[in-house]
Amino acid sequence: MSKKAYVRAHTNIALIKYWGKRDETDFLPMNSSLSMTLDKLYTDTMVVFDEALPQDSFYLNGEKQGEKETQKISKFLNLFREEKNTAIRARVESINHVPTAAGLASSASAFAALAGAANLALGLDLDPQRLSTFARRGSGSATRSIYGGFVEWDMGTCSDDSFAVPVDDAGWDIGMVIVAVNQKAKEVSSRIGMKRTVETSPFYPAWVESAKRDILDIKAAIAAKDFIRLGEITEANGMKMHGTMLGAEPPFSYWEPDSIVAIKIAQALRKQGIACYVTMDAGPNVKVLCRLSQAETIKQALLEHFTEDKLIITKPGKGIRELTP
Ligand code: 2P0
Incomplete structure (x- = not known):
């Protein structure tokens, strides 16, 4: 059976x-x-x-x-x-x-x-x-x-x-614009990258301590539906994580020139009053956390440097569910 x-x-x-x-x-x-x-x-x-x-x-x-x-x-x-x-x-x-x-x-x-x-x-x-x-x-x-x-x-x-x-x-005005910088295979897998960071980076203990505070702060921001605070904590936490890798031996980074371009565009938008915050993972892609109602405006700004197929707007998603075949 x-x-x-x-x-x-x-x-x-x-x-x-x-x-x-x-x-x-x-x-x-x-x-x-x-x-x-x-x-x-x-x-x-x-x-x-x-x-x-x-x-x-x-x-x-x-x-x-x-x-x-x-x-x-x-x-x-x-x-x-x-x-x-x-x-x-x-x-x-x-x-x-x-x-x-x-x-x-x-x-x-x-x-x-x-x-x-x-x-x-x-x-x-x-x-x-x-x-x-x-x-x-x-x-x-x-x-x-x-x-x-x-x-x-x-x-x-x-x-x-x-x-x-x-x-x-996350049923409030929240969205994300993903900037797909490239699809090249990673030089350092996340599994190896995290192990190297834990074992060799002198910044690592500070990261762990700081992440403990960040998790409490971000939960308070979510409870208060405070988008600005949510974004500020998100951006700072991601930057700190990438900082630990620069302290590793040998040092490594997932950033590429276009990652920095996307970050600068987001920062410039912020100066114009559009609340948007960046985060990056074990790769060069940049994710811009924003209000869903402003995602299209952010995408338009990114289109000055990136092509349409590299930009994906998404809203928050649901948990796992059964499908009918
Ligand atoms: C995350 N990343 O929290 C972090 C941020 C990448 C940077 O989880 O070894 O594929 O399978 O547990 O989950 C990517 O690592 O690693 C990851 P394993 P995973 O999303």
């Missing part, structure tokens, strides 16, 4: 960043983080568990994936199989709905969608909080993609209580 489920999960952008693990096996972070789930970027994943399958297989955007990619999926599915006490194999089919030029293929939406689908297909009935602890062991940022809106990943004390907590549905 086969057991099947089809689930959508959206990606998320951290406003307070996760950058560093205290436990690499269980993906336990050094600090709590807080993100916004995005409407426009998501992954749809179908999982079929079937006694007749000799092994796991994984298809991404219609293409059968190689051994390395499939092993990653198998290892992740083992968490669910252990929970169910079964050895049943699976076929996984994922479609990444990411605008082509974005270069934002995300492990966050991928592992959240796969976690949601495996949970349903095996009839495990994990609640969202527990499910987020499973998603976490695929990729840290996937923890937060279980929920929509603003989501905190509480660092917790152990694997069982390092989970996602919904903070606010």
Whole structure:
């Protein structure tokens, strides 16, 4: 008998960043983080568990994936199989709905969608909080993609209580303009980058201390629906994270010339009275946090330097949900 489920999960952008693990096996972070789930970027994943399958297989955007990619999926599915006490194999089919030029293929939406689908297909009935602890062991940022809106990943004390907590549905005037600077493969993966930073950057302990304060402050700003404060904390936190990498040995940076161009455009808009704030992750793309009602104006300013296909406007997105095939 086969057991099947089809689930959508959206990606998320951290406003307070996760950058560093205290436990690499269980993906336990050094600090709590807080993100916004995005409407426009998501992954749809179908999982079929079937006694007749000799092994796991994984298809991404219609293409059968190689051994390395499939092993990653198998290892992740083992968490669910252990929970169910079964050895049943699976076929996984994922479609990444990411605008082509974005270069934002995300492990966050991928592992959240796969976690949601495996949970349903095996009839495990994990609640969202527990499910987020499973998603976490695929990729840290996937923890937060279980929920929509603003989501905190509480660092917790152990694997069982390092989970996602919904903070606010972000149903106010909030948006994001993504500037897709380029799609080149990263020279330093985020996993290696964070490890190097934790192990060698003298700025790292200061980052952890400062992120603890930032998470309290940003939650207060969200509770007060204070967009300016939300943006200020977001921009400062992201800059501090990138600062830790310049202190690493050997030092590294994900920034490119066009990243700085986008940041300068956002800063110039701010001087003109448009509230917008930048954040960047483990890559050169710039995300401009703004009021959704002003996103089009911001996009117009960015169009002076970037082409239309590099600019994506999105509103906050929802948490994972089941789809009908
Ligand atoms: C974040 N990033 O909070 C941070 C900010 C990048 C910069 O989470 O090793 O793919 O799989 O847990 O989640 C990217 O790292 O890393 C990330 P793993 P992940 O969104």
